[in-house]
Amino acid sequence: MIKYELIKKDNETNARYGKIETNYGTYETPMFMPVGTRATVKSLTKEELIDAHSGIILANTYHLWLRPGEDVIARCGGLHKFMNYDRPILTDSGGFQVFSLAKNKEKDISEEGVIFKSHIDGKKLLLTPEKSIEIQNKLDSDIAMSFDECPPASASYEYLKNSVLRTLRWALRGKKVHNNPRQALFGIVQGGAYEDLRKLSAAKTVEMDFDGYSIGGVANDGESKEDMYKAIDYSIPYLPDDKVRYLMGIGEPVDIIEAVIRGVDIFDCVLPTRIARHGQAFTRYGKINFHNAKYKEDLSPVEEGCDCYTCKNYSKAYIRHLITTEEMLGGRLLSIHNIRFLTRLTEELRDAIKEGKVLEYKENFLKNYKEKNLIDKK
């Protein structure tokens, strides 16, 4: 069960402040959702997640289907009980994995579904829209995602059009077999950076009446920021005000701000945890890299003024030591900080919307935040 309530819409932009009621409490939006692919936000405990202000987290149908299997999780009492997380969980459908895992592998997309090889044992597997929903029903997540096709950014207009139509047919098939009354089901808008395809995809998906809507296909290989913003702008006008809007796979602080301004409510992204494991941290002055020699004896926290566990207890010098020696604690501490950074960003955005100062917030943020490739990527 998911119920979205729009509380305040910004006057100057499409930004909105709202609340979503779930099986595990009510949460404010905009919100960032950490990714926990294999029923774990890599290296973090439940207490650490909650301490970093995480609400909904993600888990992945594809990975949990292969290991330990949805039946195992069902017999262990469902995903929440299994992983001891008593807050909402959203499961991704596996659609993205077909795109991302099969990049260099055999895959066979047909109307029925997708045949591809398991990354664990090479076994040929068939994932269909029905199968994906069936697995998600058993996992007992709070939000299930429709099984969509997620084509690469380089795909042609013709391909994208056919892909949008197929994703619509798949969404309907998934909706028909969905039978977990506690679980919400979201539809996904595709269509690349084409206005007519996004419109078609969004309007037809909304006709099917899902519990929420997401914008997909924006975190693909080679996707430019310009195209990402276009994809959002072309989709949002067709989404209803009374349903939550989820931008899949985004991520970078600036993109979250831009997307909130365009009317998006919730986000997920692997970035905070992945870059943490690779030694990098978000700060309000931009990303910093703990491999850099200049932090060798820097006793200041990762980010001055941050209220996270890492910043309250450890110095840059110590974390750099952990990162360069590949000690596990380094990635853990930076994951905590990076998740808190993004949850704090969305908290500040909520306040800005409530005060009618979103554009002012963005301007101030950009003044401080130096993203080296911001210009290149545009």
Added chain:
RNA sequence: GCGCCGUUGGUGAAGUGGUUAACACGCUGGUUUGUGGCACCAGUAUGCAAGAGUUCGAUCCUCUUACGACGCC
């Protein structure tokens, strides 16, 4: 003391009488957007123990010295 072998970057090392001295690690930067769990990309010895010689040309050949390993008395 004699004999024999060796001395290449921060480290382990490959290598050749002739344009940019392989590779790995380390180091220094960078990348990462619905996570195939610790990945990827780039840079990093104007120099091959020191000196002298042979040669059009030497890290590679010769000699001397220094240092080190091994063997023998």
